[in-house]
Amino acid sequence: MAQAVPAEQKWWSGGKSPFNVEYGKLMMWYFLMSDAFTFGAFLISYGTIRFASNSWPDPNEVFQSFPGLGNGLPLMFVSLMTFILIISSVTMVLAVQAGHAMDKKAVVRNLVLTIIGGIAFLSCQAWEWTHLHHEGAWWGSNPFLNADGTKATTNFTNFFFTITGFHGFHVFSGVVINIIMLIMTLNNVFERKGHYLMIEKAGLYWHFVDLVWVFVFTVFYLV
């Protein structure tokens, strides 16, 4: 208890971090704000173009395949993808929590699960992209008709591949970061440092990528 910070402490008067965090975490938060603006710009561009169009393809028609089960299953596969990604966020939280408790074994276990979740999500995305590509969809080509039966512009697929690709790139970076974290944990780097703050920063990034997916999922698959 003697270590507790006095209530009267002046957090902003210099000589210490006003948020009681080290600079890396602060940078991560600001980076995520910055990245939110990158995604925001993409998604607002998408919204602008979509609402300026007379009609748009129906996601229930486009995304209706499931590997091994064939067609006619609207949004089933993407629901699975979303589920996987959200579960990987849960395991990430558990890894961060285990880090606070200095429980190396639990950190390793949960990081491995998170990495598996990330790779599973990327694999699903790879399958979905391949499937759409076989149907003739790609940047600059869109085989799907508008919901009202008219011929669609290519911007449905243009935005889909650009934005999900950009998100997938973020997931990929997150998996790489988590693998580095795993290696560092296994090499006892954090045990020696006496804290697992790096895992917490990686966790922030991972949750952010998940959160972005919620928006991407909503605007591309649901509406």
Place this chain on the structure above:
Amino acid sequence: MSQEVNLHEQVGEMTTHEVHHDEHHGHHHKETFITKYVFSQDHKMIAKQFLITGMIWAIIGGLFSVLFRLQLGFPNETFPILEDILGKWAAGGKIQPEFYYALTTMHGTVLVFFVLTAGLSGTFANFLIPLQLGARDMASPFMNMLSYWFFFIASIVMISSLFVQTGPASGGWTVYPPLSALGDASEGSKIGMDLWLIAMALFVVSSLLGGLNYISTILNMRTKGMSMTRMPLTIWALFFTAVLGVLSFPVLLSGFILLLFDRHAGTSFYLSDIFLASTQKALPNEGGSAILYQHLFWFLGHPEVYIIILPTMGLVSDVMSANSRKPIFGYMAMVGSMFAIAVLAFLVWAHHMFVTGLNPFLGAFFVLLTLLIAVPSAIKVFNWLTTLWRGNLRFTPGMLFSIGFVSLFISGGLTGIFLGNSTLDIHLHDTYFVIAHFHIVMGVSAFFGMFAGIYHWFPKMYGRYLNNTLAYIHFWITLVGAYLIFWPMHYQGLAGVPRRYLDFSGWASFNQFDGLNRFISIVTIMVFAVQLLFVFNFIYSIFKGRRVTSQNPWGATTLEWTTPINPGHGNWEGEIPEVHRWAYDYGKDGRDFVPQTEPISPNESPESKH
């Protein structure tokens, strides 16, 4: 509860760890030439790297303007020497149309981004943040080094675009599609445009790495006693600048990524219903919007002008207060108005787009928000003037450039009120009036602020002074020259002379300006020559300038003047000083100045109300 205690324990351990780290910094490591001058992680060296790279860019960008002013001032003359230097771009001694557009485009790009963003923020944020806050270095010296090297690579890519066969980007510094999206549309839209986009993407990465560092250093690494409201205004300005950069550059990056897809992946984000004259073909692209690009561009583009001007506002405030021997007038009003400017910066971008067919109803809001910026700007101007008022002025070169900055900021700011009105903008848009406005208010005045900073902090950077006589010549010719160049452009703009035109001889109504154009071009050459004089002064003084003999040559209150004359990596030899007061105790209780490090004495008059 126990967990909370745990966390604090951890953090407590962290700070002691950091203190040990600091002590290591105190004595010098063996440094090689490479680690000291090239891949340096010392914020002061990185600042100098940014400054010198920025100066090289400024010479290149300025030279571009001299070249296109030759064409504008002397459209009927030929300059055979240009053909010798530039080859086919100046065939027959005349600047060719394609090259003219490349020159104006690169002039804008180089000066806006490479000089007044990286060269300015990169220099002074890196140099002054740790020194004025009392930190050994930036939060992450390594990221800081990366920030410079990303800028360096961006510079190399941008320079290389000057040497490709089809020439550099030439669609204006805003690179609007469809011109910039279609390689067949012009020579400059070919490989030069790709290199431009790649260079700018690298530039955004550099700016992000730098900005994150500046923000976390300012929040986390202030020395004991340096509360936010004791920080010099320079630091506040650099803080808001960094926030603006971190939040607006990513939007530009998104816009560029979509543009790259349009160029190379057959997408139609910005393209719709296009018939291309050069190939006599209708393009298949449908459904895109060129206006979308403009929104994405100006969402950065407008904050960008504050990214340029805010740091100089901070520098000028500090230089002015120190050389008036008076506290800055209205410290909190200064901080508040910078905050207001930073917020409004994000809400006014569409005033660049009044004539794009923007809904006039929407335009009305952008008019209102734009005109609101006049309020914090005017507060700042009045505070500078009242800081000067009855001050004990010392007309050092830094002070002169600060006063020049305020003069230019007023002159250029007033025309902003004209342009911010959408009805007037219909007439003035894309005329020389706009050129005059933004060159005075953010181009030349930002340069003046930057010069004020360089003259003022050069002794701290190199332990020597710049030559004063050359500095005074530099100041007066630049100030008078800047007004002679840009003031007449207002009249041209009001008369309807459009920007970006190569030759006006086809318009009888513009013939009246032939003499004026010649005059402007001649002054441009003279002002450019004086900048070279400054560069000479800079380089000469690094090696041969008068030596600084005292720690605090300007009698300033801030912490950078408590370091040794030539500080090593780590800045302070002993302990980092503790701060006891704000940065503006000039002329207090009959004393000329009281450094920030001096404790408040019991019989001192109460701390200034700020």
